[in-house]
Amino acid sequence: MEFFLDTADVKVIREFKETGLINGITTNPSLVAKSGKDFKKILKEISKMIKGPISAEVTAIDCKGMIAEAKILSNISKNIVIKLPLTEEGLKACKILSSKKIKTNVTLCFSAAQALIAAKCGATYISPFVGRLDDIGENGMNLIREIKAIYSNYKNIKTKILVASVRTVDHVIESGMIGADVVTLPPATLAKLYKHPLTDKGLKAFLDDWKKTNQKIL
Ligand code: E4P
Numbered sequence: 001m002e003f004f005l006d007t008a009d010v011k012v013i014r015e016f017k018e019t020g021l022i023n024g025i026t027t028n029p030s031l032v033a034k035s036g037k038d039f040k041k042i043l044k045e046i047s048k049m050i051k052g053p054i055s056a057e058v059t060a061i062d063c064k065g066m067i068a069e070a071k072i073l074s075n076i077s078k079n080i081v082i083k084l085p086l087t088e089e090g091l092k093a094c095k096i097l098s099s100k101k102i103k104t105n106v107t108l109c110f111s112a113a114q115a116l117i118a119a120k121c122g123a124t125y126i127s128p129f130v131g132r133l134d135d136i137g138e139n140g141m142n143l144i145r146e147i148k149a150i151y152s153n154y155k156n157i158k159t160k161i162l163v164a165s166v167r168t169v170d171h172v173i174e175s176g177m178i179g180a181d182v183v184t185l186p187p188a189t190l191a192k193l194y195k196h197p198l199t200d201k202g203l204k205a206f207l208d209d210w211k212k213t214n215q216k217i218l
Pocket of ligand 1: 006026027028107127129131132164165166184
């Protein structure tokens with residue numbers, strides 16, 4: 001399973017790149033607004049650091065406008081993936097861009113039917129938002145199970161399941177158990193993946209005992 005980092009903060013990306021765990025980046029207009037920086041400059045900077053896919057979302061709401069924006073965003077770097085909303089216009093744009101071999105990430109997916117349609121339109125990635133479904137009392141991970149079951153029935157579906165709106169370590173574990181292709185993680189959630197109180201406690205005990213030996217490895 002690949003890990004993408006869900007942020008538009010270049011500093012944070014630089015920091016997490018060091019872990020060697022980051023396969024790609026997802027951004028959205030809210031994350032860009034939060035960064036307070038110029039979108040195109042952010043994309044340029046990220047593409048210098050990350051060789052994997054970088055999702056950049058269009059903001060036009062009509063197909064023609066989306067295609068025009070996609071052209072500009074794609075020109076920034078060859079690893080830009082065009083993020084499109086799961087609307088009728090977004091799906092039309094997805095079909096056009098897919099036919100031109102431009103990679104797409106269809107976002108704001110909240111149902112299996114939507115995921116099926118996105119795959120039929122040739123989406124490279126589908127982004128189901130699990131956390132936002134949990135927020136309204138539904139089970140977000142059930143949606144991932146449904147999409148996985150549908151996609152697995154058809155060899156010609158190449159669309160990858162990119163689990164988005166991830167809030168917990170359990171979302172990541174379940175994604176792995178279901179066999180999702182990618183999880184996009186907020187930096188704080190990624191950091192939680194390797195944290196365990198027993199690891200900290202165990203390490204402290206080992207180091208305390210080591211001190212008593214008066215030995216040095218180096
Ligand atoms: C994914 O591409 C989105 O940017 C993101 O995962 C949305 O997460 P949120 O629901 O926490 O805003």
